[in-house]
Amino acid sequence: MREKITVLAVGAHPDDxxxxxxxxxxxxxxxxxxxxxxxxxxxNVGSKTLSGPExxxxxxxxAQKAANVIGAELIMxxxxxxxxxxxxxxxxKVVDVIRRTNPDVILTxxxxxxxxxxxxxxxxAYRAAIWASVANIPDTQYPPIDHIPTVFxxxxxxxxxxxxxxxxxxxxxxxxxxxxxFRQHSSQHGDFLEKQxxxxxxxxxxxxxxxxxxxxxxxxxxxxxxxxxxxxxxKAYRLLPPVQFDSHYQ
Ligand SMILES: [Zn+2]
Numbered sequence: 001m002r003e004k005i006t007v008l009a010v011g012a013h014p015d016d017x018x019x020x021x022x023x024x025x026x027x028x029x030x031x032x033x034x035x036x037x038x039x040x041x042x043x044n045v046g047s048k049t050l051s052g053p054e055x056x057x058x059x060x061x062x063a064q065k066a067a068n069v070i071g072a073e074l075i076m077x078x079x080x081x082x083x084x085x086x087x088x089x090x091x092x093k094v095v096d097v098i099r100r101t102n103p104d105v106i107l108t109x110x111x112x113x114x115x116x117x118x119x120x121x122x123x124x125a126y127r128a129a130i131w132a133s134v135a136n137i138p139d140t141q142y143p144p145i146d147h148i149p150t151v152f153x154x155x156x157x158x159x160x161x162x163x164x165x166x167x168x169x170x171x172x173x174x175x176x177x178x179x180x181x182f183r184q185h186s187s188q189h190g191d192f193l194e195k196q197x198x199x200x201x202x203x204x205x206x207x208x209x210x211x212x213x214x215x216x217x218x219x220x221x222x223x224x225x226x227x228x229x230x231x232x233x234x235k236a237y238r239l240l241p242p243v244q245f246d247s248h249y250q
Pocket of ligand 1: 012016
């Protein structure tokens, strides 16, 4: 185990990561760890007035600005919205993004998330975490990594189908920076939000959820996670911020 770790947040759409776990990513960056954000889709359905190519160009710029606020390196996988399926080419692409970034920790969507782009990204990332370390997979671009990352599912907007979290990260000091990162996705706020989903204010949602999680764990704002309880992903030391290795296990 290295003293500084690498973190890969894998999301379906531009802005999913900012809503779900930007505070935690900012904490990782503050501790000196390397953070990647991999986003599967371009966000081409994120407008009711602009064409797909027009809105995805805007969203690429927004995503880069948000990654800059967080201090993360952004990787866009280039899928159209709604086109992330559990098929072989997509599987290989997720294996390769894990190999390329060589993470110790993966943060991603719960497999029971509400839309198939989300749930399929979560399923692929969870499964590929093991297979990224396996040799001789045909048609992959990058060599196998030498360890199996630990996977956490992050918060989802539709929590009704999701099991309760088992890990919390205090983001009280990072909450404003998280909101600033999310604010970079301005094409998704205001009119579009109201026309598409019938409500106006994503920031209110973020504040309520992070406050509720903070209330549950005794701080002002928190983000919540559920570790994937499967062999051999689960480690006997803490990999969420503050990262705390037990020397016995290193
Ligand atoms: Zn999404």
